Amino acid sequence: MNEMVYEKLEETLQSILQSGNAVELETFTNDLRPFDRGRLFEEIENPDSRKVFIESLHSSNAADLLGHLSPDCQAIAISLIERYRLGRILDDMENDDLAKMLDRLQQDDAAALVEVMSPEEASVVQQIMTYPAESAGRLMTNRFVWIYPEMSVNESVEKLRQYSRVFETIHYLYVVNNKHQVVGVVSFRDLLLADAESLIGSIMSGDVMTVKPAVDQEEVARLIEQYDLIAMPVIDDHDKLIGIITVDDVIDVLIQEATEDIERLSGSGKEITFKTRAVVAFARRLPWLVMLLLIGVVSGTIISEFEETLATVVALAFFMPMIAGMTGNTGTQSLAVVVRGLTTNRIDKKTVSKLILRELMVGVMIGLSCGLLIAMIAYFWQGSMTLGFIVGLSLLTTLIIGTLAGTIIPLILNKFKIDPAIASGPLITTLNDILSLLIYFGIATALIARFPL
Amino acid sequence: MNEMVYEKLEETLQSILQSGNAVELETFTNDLRPFDRGRLFEEIENPDSRKVFIESLHSSNAADLLGHLSPDCQAIAISLIERYRLGRILDDMENDDLAKMLDRLQQDDAAALVEVMSPEEASVVQQIMTYPAESAGRLMTNRFVWIYPEMSVNESVEKLRQYSRVFETIHYLYVVNNKHQVVGVVSFRDLLLADAESLIGSIMSGDVMTVKPAVDQEEVARLIEQYDLIAMPVIDDHDKLIGIITVDDVIDVLIQEATEDIERLSGSGKEITFKTRAVVAFARRLPWLVMLLLIGVVSGTIISEFEETLATVVALAFFMPMIAGMTGNTGTQSLAVVVRGLTTNRIDKKTVSKLILRELMVGVMIGLSCGLLIAMIAYFWQGSMTLGFIVGLSLLTTLIIGTLAGTIIPLILNKFKIDPAIASGPLITTLNDILSLLIYFGIATALIARFPL
Numbered sequence: 001m002n003e004m005v006y007e008k009l010e011e012t013l014q015s016i017l018q019s020g021n022a023v024e025l026e027t028f029t030n031d032l033r034p035f036d037r038g039r040l041f042e043e044i045e046n047p048d049s050r051k052v053f054i055e056s057l058h059s060s061n062a063a064d065l066l067g068h069l070s071p072d073c074q075a076i077a078i079s080l081i082e083r084y085r086l087g088r089i090l091d092d093m094e095n096d097d098l099a100k101m102l103d104r105l106q107q108d109d110a111a112a113l114v115e116v117m118s119p120e121e122a123s124v125v126q127q128i129m130t131y132p133a134e135s136a137g138r139l140m141t142n143r144f145v146w147i148y149p150e151m152s153v154n155e156s157v158e159k160l161r162q163y164s165r166v167f168e169t170i171h172y173l174y175v176v177n178n179k180h181q182v183v184g185v186v187s188f189r190d191l192l193l194a195d196a197e198s199l200i201g202s203i204m205s206g207d208v209m210t211v212k213p214a215v216d217q218e219e220v221a222r223l224i225e226q227y228d229l230i231a232m233p234v235i236d237d238h239d240k241l242i243g244i245i246t247v248d249d250v251i252d253v254l255i256q257e258a259t260e261d262i263e264r265l266s267g268s269g270k271e272i273t274f275k276t277r278a279v280v281a282f283a284r285r286l287p288w289l290v291m292l293l294l295i296g297v298v299s300g301t302i303i304s305e306f307e308e309t310l311a312t313v314v315a316l317a318f319f320m321p322m323i324a325g326m327t328g329n330t331g332t333q334s335l336a337v338v339v340r341g342l343t344t345n346r347i348d349k350k351t352v353s354k355l356i357l358r359e360l361m362v363g364v365m366i367g368l369s370c371g372l373l374i375a376m377i378a379y380f381w382q383g384s385m386t387l388g389f390i391v392g393l394s395l396l397t398t399l400i401i402g403t404l405a406g407t408i409i410p411l412i413l414n415k416f417k418i419d420p421a422i423a424s425g426p427l428i429t430t431l432n433d434i435l436s437l438l439i440y441f442g443i444a445t446a447l448i449a450r451f452p453l
Numbered sequence: 454m455n456e457m458v459y460e461k462l463e464e465t466l467q468s469i470l471q472s473g474n475a476v477e478l479e480t481f482t483n484d485l486r487p488f489d490r491g492r493l494f495e496e497i498e499n500p501d502s503r504k505v506f507i508e509s510l511h512s513s514n515a516a517d518l519l520g521h522l523s524p525d526c527q528a529i530a531i532s533l534i535e536r537y538r539l540g541r542i543l544d545d546m547e548n549d550d551l552a553k554m555l556d557r558l559q560q561d562d563a564a565a566l567v568e569v570m571s572p573e574e575a576s577v578v579q580q581i582m583t584y585p586a587e588s589a590g591r592l593m594t595n596r597f598v599w600i601y602p603e604m605s606v607n608e609s610v611e612k613l614r615q616y617s618r619v620f621e622t623i624h625y626l627y628v629v630n631n632k633h634q635v636v637g638v639v640s641f642r643d644l645l646l647a648d649a650e651s652l653i654g655s656i657m658s659g660d661v662m663t664v665k666p667a668v669d670q671e672e673v674a675r676l677i678e679q680y681d682l683i684a685m686p687v688i689d690d691h692d693k694l695i696g697i698i699t700v701d702d703v704i705d706v707l708i709q710e711a712t713e714d715i716e717r718l719s720g721s722g723k724e725i726t727f728k729t730r731a732v733v734a735f736a737r738r739l740p741w742l743v744m745l746l747l748i749g750v751v752s753g754t755i756i757s758e759f760e761e762t763l764a765t766v767v768a769l770a771f772f773m774p775m776i777a778g779m780t781g782n783t784g785t786q787s788l789a790v791v792v793r794g795l796t797t798n799r800i801d802k803k804t805v806s807k808l809i810l811r812e813l814m815v816g817v818m819i820g821l822s823c824g825l826l827i828a829m830i831a832y833f834w835q836g837s838m839t840l841g842f843i844v845g846l847s848l849l850t851t852l853i854i855g856t857l858a859g860t861i862i863p864l865i866l867n868k869f870k871i872d873p874a875i876a877s878g879p880l881i882t883t884l885n886d887i888l889s890l891l892i893y894f895g896i897a898t899a900l901i902a903r904f905p906l
Contacts, residue, residue, distance in 0.1 A: 033660075035679040161646050171624045171641065171683070188624065188641035193614050207486075225708065226488040228701040230624070230683055247700055248681040251707065255678065258711030259793050274794045274804060278814035285786055286819060292782055293823055296775025297830055303771045310770055314763055317770045318756045321886065322749025324774050325781075329745055333738055340712050341727045351727060361731035366739060370746055377750055433774065 006036065013040055017049050025056045037061070038068030041077070042275075051080045062089045067097035070275070071104050078113070087116035095121075096139050096249065099128045136220050137213030139253070140234045140243030143167045146176045149183060149201030153194045156186075170231050170244055175204050181239040182208050210235045213242065220245055221253045261339055264419070295430045299324075299437055306441035313453055315382050316444055319391045320437075322374070326395065327402040327436040330366060331428045334359050334406030339420050347414065356407055363403030371396035386451045390444045397443075398436040405431050459489065466493055470502050478509045490514070491521030494530070495728075504533045515542045520550035523728070524557050531566070540569035549592050549702060552581045589673050590666030592706070593687045593696030596620045599629045602636060602654030606647045609639075623684050623697055628657050634692040635661050663688045666695065671710050674703045714792055717872070748883045752777075752890055759894035766906060768835050769897055772844045773890070775827070779848065780855040780889040783819060784881045787812050787859030792873050800867070809860055816856030824849035839904045843897045850896075851889040858884050 009032070016025050029037065044050045054062060054077060062081070066074055066089070081089060090098060090113060102110040102125065114122045124142060131137025145163045147156045156173060173191070175184035184204030194203045210233050211220055224232055230247040263272075272281045303310065303320075310316055338355070375392025379385060405428055410420030462485070469478050482490065497503045507515060507530060515534070519542070522530055534542060543551060543566060555563040555578065567575050577595060584590025598616045600609045609626060626644070628637035637657030647656045663686050664673055677685055683700040716725075725734045756763065756773075763769055791808070828845025832838060858881055863873030 033680055035681075157645050160642075164642075164646060188645055189613075189617075192610050192641055192644055193617055225701075225704045227486055228488075230700060247683060247704075248678075251678045251700075251704065254704065254707050254711070258707070258714070261711070262715055262789050262793055272790050274790075274808055276811075278811045278818070281790075281811065282815045282818040285783075285815065286822065288786075289779065289782065289819060289823060290826070292779055293775060293827060296772070296778055297827075297834075299774045300771035303774075304768070307767055311764075311767050314760055314767075315757070317763055317773065318753035319749070320770070320773060321752045321756075321777050321890070322746060324778070325749055325882075325886070326742065326745055328778075329742065330738075333741075336715050337725050337727075337734075340715055355727055358729075358731045358734065362735045362738070365731070365735040366742060369739065370742055373743070374746060374750075381750075429778075433778070437774070 006039070009036060009040060010043065013044075013053075017052065022056065025052065029053060029056045030058055030061050034064050034068050037065055041065060042069065042073050047080070050076070054080050055082070059085060059088045060092045063092035063094075066101065067094055070273075071101075072275075074101050075105070083116070086113070087118065090117045091121040094141055095125055095128050095143075096141060098125050099138055102129065103133065131213050134217045135213060136211045136215045136217060136232075136234050136245060137243070139217055139220065139245045139249045140213070141246065142243045144170055144244045145173060146180075146241060147173050147186075147200055149175055149177070149199065149204065151200050152196070153191055153198050153200065153203070154196045156200055157191060170246060172231050174208070174233050174241060174244070175200055176241050179238075180241055182210055182233050182235060182241050184208060185233075208233065210239075211245075212236070217253045218257050221250045221257070224250045225254075260419075292429070295433060298430075299433050302434060302437045303441070306445060309441060309445045309448060313387070313444070313448060315384075315387060316390075316441070318382075319374070319378065320440070323391075323395055323398060323440050324433055324436050326370065327398040327432045328429055330363065330399050330402040331406035331432045334362075334403050335410055335420070335428060338407055338410040338414075342410070342414055342420060347411075352411060356404070356411075359403050359407040360400070363400040366403070367396040367399035370399060384453045386447055386453050390440075390447050394436075394440040394443050397439050398432070401435055401439075402432050405435075459492070462489060462493060463496065466497075466506075470505065475509065478505065482506060482509045483511055483514050487517050487521050490518055494518060495522065495526050500533070503529070507533050508535070512538060512541045513545045516545035516547075519554065520547055523726070524554075525728075527554050528558070536569070539566070540571065543570045544574040547594060548578055548581050548596075549594060551578050552591055555582065556586065584666050587670045588666060589664045589668045589670060589685075589687050589698060590696070592670055592673065592698045592702045593666070594699070595696045597623055597697045598626060599633075599694060600626050600639075600653055602628055602630070602652065602657065604653050605649070606644055606651050606653065606656070607649045609653055610644060623699055625684050627661070627686050627694060627697070628653055629694050632691075633694055635663055635686050635688060635694050637661060638686075661686065663692075664698075665689070670706045673698055674706045674710070677703045678707075713872075745882070748886060751883075752886050755887060755890045756894070759898060762894060762898045762901060766840070766897070766901060768837075768840060769843075769894070771835075772827070772831065773893070776844075776848055776851060776893050777886055777889050779823065780851040780885045781882060783816065783852050783855040784859035784885045787815075787856050788863055788873070788881060791860055791863040791867075795863070795867055795873060800864075805864060808864075809857070812856050812860040813853070816853040819856070820849040820852035823852060837906045839900060839906050843893075843900050847889075847893040847896050850892050851885070854888055854892075855885045858888075 012028065016028055032040065041050065041053055044053060054065070057065060062085070066077060069077055078086070093101075102113065105113070114126065117125070128137060128140075144167050145160055147159060151159070160173070172185050172187050174182055175186065177183050184201070184206045185208045186200060186204045190203055190205075209223060209227060209229070211223070213234050213236065220232055223229070224245075224247060232245045232250075233241055234243040234245060236242050272284055276284075337359075341355075371392040374395050375388040378391040379388030382388075409428055409431075413420045465481065469481055485493065494503065494506055497506060507518070510518060515538070519527055519530060531539070546554075555566065558566070567579065570578070581591060581593075597620050598613055600612060604612070613626065625638050625640050627635055628639065630636050637654070637659045638661045639653060639657045643656055643658075662676060662680060662682070664676070666687050666689065673685055676682070677698075677700060685698045685703075686694055687696040687698060689695050725737055729737075790812075794808075824845040827848050828841040831844040832841030835841075862881055862884075866873045
């Protein structure tokens with residue numbers, strides 16, 4: 001959507017709000033595309049205008065709006081909805097959106113919402129919330145149409161027509177047997193091109209990929225991406241079809257997971273967007289920075305242990321930031337390769353040992369070239385062969401160790417089902433910082449005793 | 454796909470290859486899902502087996518295989534295809550896959566491939582290659598069916614049936630007028646549910662989002678995500694429909710862009726996967742590390758300028774890595790927020806000034822808390838009020854500057870259409886490193902002269 005078109009929408013909304021014409025407002029807000037509706041609502045600043053906006057929406061559109069809002073805005077929107085409408089609107093929400101919203105609320109608030117819902121919809125969403133967070137079960141919709149192999153194309157289209165208001169647009173119909181197990185799939189295109197009297201069993205494809213509800217959402221996204229699917233059926237332990245995951249939910253997952261990886265790799269704190277308030281952003285970033293500060297103090301303590309060496313050769317301080325920085329960076333480079341690689345690769349012993357060997361070789365090559373380079377720089381700059389040797393040897397050693405730490409630690413974390421992107425911060429930075437200083441000053445102290453500058 | 458199922462496929466392939474049964478091989482390889490076919494081919498180690506595998510494929514499947522391979526493997530696969538088959542296979546490839554492949558080859562090699570293609574297909578792919586890299590024009594397919602508002606549902610389905618072999622599965626049909634301009638869209642579902650005699654003009658939706666071919670692929674992905682679409686029509690300057698982008702291509706774009714952001718933020722070098730050879734990974738990472746090394750030398754030079762101060766108070770060295778590390782990190786934190794935010798937010802003056810103000814406030818809050826904390830630590834550890842004051846004040850100042858640099862620099866780069874993720878490395882690290890040392894030693898030198906420890 002062109003920004004100018006969007007600004008036009010914003011202006012129109014403002015002028016309708018000012019005119020106070022309820023009929024015009026109703027037409028305008030209900031005709032909007034879901035994404036634009038959410039964005040316009042989020043950018044209204046006056047609470048009264050927000051209330052008027054949400055009251056102008058038909059309940060299905062209000063339900064849809066809730067699904068398109070950021071968590072902070074969802075809470076505001078709910079508080080603006082009159083209690084008598086709330087149950088109907090919640091009933092109309094997509095189950096996955098609703099479960100996600102309830103998840104974020106305080107337990108009491110969530111329970112209060114479930115109470116106003118219809119018993120059937122409430123039990124469906126409560127069922128969905130028993131699945132682990134970020135799992136396939138949380139993404140799926142249970143509003144879909146299934147058909148049987150014995151049905152004709154005509155009968156299938158008739159069933160589709162009957163339920164077309166309640167089910168999500170999926171572009172496939174899944175075929176089940178009398179035990180409700182998935183036995184095939186037909187696309188709408190197959191239905192269009194087939195003869196009206198053909199049996200579904202004769203035109204369906206029997207090759208259907210399925211997932212269990214407990215499967216991680218990232219795994220679902222990976223399958224949909226790799227096999228170019230636009231939907232994925234979810235089956236229970238008895239192979240019964242219990243839901244469908246659609247490609248638009250998967251796209252949201254991919255964006256969310258990439259953002260999480262970046263947040264973790266950069267230690268930038270969870271869920272800070274352009275709209276997060278300063279004090280919230282501060283609170284989310286502070287813990288990681290305080291930890292870094294304490295790590296810095298530990299590094300300082302290590303340096304202070306070598307105070308005598310440092311006082312003898314002050315020039316050692318000149319190379320300190322370079323060595324720590326380079327070691328930290330090779331670690332992050334390896335880490336980034338592993339973190340992204342884990343999302344697209346199969347991890348078995350062969351892959352892992354190949355990868356570690358590869359990174360070891362890279363570490364040695366990088367260590368040799370950078371070590372040699374800095375040794376020469378140090379020698380020509382400070383005119384001391386010993387200093388050049390100390391700096392070069394230290395960098396060689398720390399780069400190899402940094403590379404290995406950045407490779408092996410995330411692999412170990414992954415083995416124990418901990419998200420390896422977390423490793424960036426605490427583990428690798430601490431380890432590389434402390435090791436690099438110990439190695440540098442250790443080598444320096446040992447060599448200076450024998451070969452004075 | 455379950456790993457066990459995949460390993461089963463691998464075993465079956467190996468046993469067929471060993472038995473040398475050509476008929477069995479042909480059935481097996483042509484029945485595979487595209488993704489599995491690509492993965493199996495990539496994991497064959499014996500060149501002869503690879504040749505046999507590719508020769509067993511029908512040309513449309515061989516074309517599809519090429520589209521599913523990594524760049525290194527594509528070159529190998531092409532070299533294994535007999536010249537007399539090559540033209541046909543290239544003609545059968547999706548245009549976007551083919552353009553991407555040609556792009557990566559040496560100019561001469563690419564020209565040689567285009568030469569064996571049919572003139573029509575060659576001119577299409579050459580046209581696609583005139584669009585900028587990573588643009589909508591590069592993603593679109595020109596194999597699609599269009600219909601007219603005056604056609605009935607029946608006639609549309611008939612046209613669809615006629616062309617069903619050549620066109621990609623799109624799930625929508627776009628409706629054009631006699632100037633070939635997009636005037637509407639019908640989904641296959643609309644066609645299924647409508648009366649066979651209805652006119653397309655009466656059932657289509659006139660609200661169609663379109664993009665121009667020069668639009669960045671990330672922008673296309675953003676629109677498809679926001680508006681929950683599964684295809685996007687591309688129009689030329691005369692509003693004529695020239696191609697369609699499908700959701701599966703967009704998913705690949707999202708993964709590619711996220712990977713690029715992570716690669717750039719971590720300076721990990723372009724396109725290093727688990728399979729990249731050590732020497733290649735080394736070559737791709739080295740430039741960034743050498744630059745870091747040189748930056749480190751610049752930092753060293755700055756420290757050496759303050760050698761006298763440092764020799765007087767060696768304890769200043771204890772806090773050096775902490776200050777540089779913290780400054781670098783706040784910069785990266787802000788940068789990550791901006792880089793991710795730019796992909797999902799509208800950037801206007803209001804947003805930008807709000808964001809800068811927010812980050813300034815965060816920087817001040819973080820600076821005050823961390824500065825106070827480290828001042829107390831320094832005072833209790835080293836017993837010097839002056840040292841505590843120097844360290845605390847320096848950290849306060851550098852954290853504010855680091856935060857602002859991490860916010861403003863990517864915004865400026867974005868304004869000049871440079872990918873802001875690149876900023877992480879060179880610009881922000883250098884700037885923050887050098888500024889933090891200058892500020893720290895500057896404050897130290899000034900204060901120590903007046904208030905000796």
